[in-house]
Amino acid sequence: MTETAAVKAGSRVQSGDEFLESLRDGRSVWSYGERVDDVTTHPGFRNSARSLAELYDMMHAPETFDVMNAPTDTGSGGTTHPFFKVARSQDDLRASRNAITCWQERVFGWMGRTPDYKASLITTLGDNPEYFGEYADNARFWYKEVQERVLHIGHAIVNPPVDRSKPISETKDVFVHVDRETDNGLIVSGAKVVATGSPTTQYVYISKSGGPPVTDKSMALTFIAPVSGPGISMISRASYENVAARAASPFDYPLSSRLDENDTVLVFDEALIPWENVLVYDVDRINEFEDASGWLSRAIFQASTRMGVKLDFLVGAVSKALEITGSGGFRGVQAGLGEIISYRHAVHAIRDGMIESAEPGWTEGSVIPGTAYGFAYAAMAPGMYRRIREIIETIVASGLIYLNSNAVDFETPEIRPFLDRYLRGSNGKTALDRSKTMKLLWDAIGSEFGARHELYELNYFGQPETNHLAISQLSAVDGTLDYARDLVEQCMSEYDLKGWTNSRFVTPDDVNFIALRNK
């Protein structure tokens, strides 16, 4: 479908400007002791917001339109991002992969919470609205609304790390819970950890993931809220974009300066959640949802596709860095780069393996990416990412900090000749080439932005141990363990104390010293 056809058909997908306008809604974002007036102009958030706006523009641009759009399944006749629809076939998953990749290439793999991330979960509302019981119409509404407008929804589904040793009920004052019910909706208070990207999202999805089962109905809650809703505050962590803007330049921190997704402490203080926005308010349903819906496998699919692009980017940056240091020809250094590339290949392979091993979704006719390979990615990614950082620090070494402090140094006549001589690179690369490349690589792995990315990958799907456990349990029911054990049984059935039971093989009675002795 061409762009013109989609517009004629009534596409409701927001543009970049419409997205930015929607963020100017009086939301309560707090940073450095002040309430942020407007995240689209504040130096701590404005370029991150613009990076997201560019993604929305790609939904409309003729050159990316086809890969970024598919017909809606809501009856609107318009188009949407392919991952915002319930997948019905492996081809739907392929179209989703291509669209996720296309967006990630624009942000070089460094924004984890692009709007398609939450589409992994929102599509479950359209797959099985009946599951939500008395809130089924809410599920239908939000599926349609999010899909047609490609809304940007953040999520906060983990309880804050406060008194982990105590049962949830004893930390209720901190965790999100219902204060009281009213005719208009639920009055909710409490916090979640953490709402990544929320200052520049439009809505937030609150639910439960992992941890001990919920037993108290007042905490068995899933809902969607506009982040600008009354009673909702976002207390931002230090903004790397702000620090870079005030104390450096885009040349010095090219990723922090535009791709920082602020992780906020999200606080509800007697916030009214209208009944229309409630999806789950039931102990059994909230505990079952994660396993029943299959949303995690979709989330991992989006994450591994994103990681694939991030690793492509790192491979490119490391390769350019080695060209500058002149160490790229050494055997150990080549092996280091090769190890990073092999992780890159493994991630791309798992992503596509998830398509090849797609399995039935929540309801008849829907399809989700293969769960077992997905959990393997979730368990493997943290260690792999940590190892990649270690390799880069080993093979690029001091090259990562043998650098000037700021872009302005290149305009400072007293030191420019020194820079040109002492920072020059191998292979005809100039000092400017070195500084630009190495600062980019440092921002990727070493700056506060870069270090936060390791923490992010490590905790993306909870603790790796949890994912190893999940794989272990899954393998007992999906046939993996049975198959592996059968293989070993088959091997062991072909011999016994007397020798081979398989007549094809020759029992060595003719040469074996014990057999000969006993003859």
Ligand SMILES: Cc1cc2nc3c(=O)[nH]c(=O)nc-3n(C[C@H](O)[C@H](O)[C@H](O)COP(=O)(O)OP(=O)(O)OC[C@H]3O[C@@H](n4cnc5c(N)ncnc54)[C@H](O)[C@@H]3O)c2cc1C
């Ligand atoms: C950069 C970043 C961004 C994030 N963004 C989001 C987001 O957007 N939305 C969101 O919902 N979440 C987000 N998170 C939270 C993330 O999902 C969690 O960090 C992750 O699930 C791990 O949980 P935790 O941090 O609470 O660790 P914990 O569960 O507190 O675990 C800490 C340690 O204690 C151990 N432990 C904890 N409880 C027990 C127990 N009962 N028995 C034995 N051992 C225990 C764990 O094994 C682990 O070693 C983000 C986290 C980070 C770091």
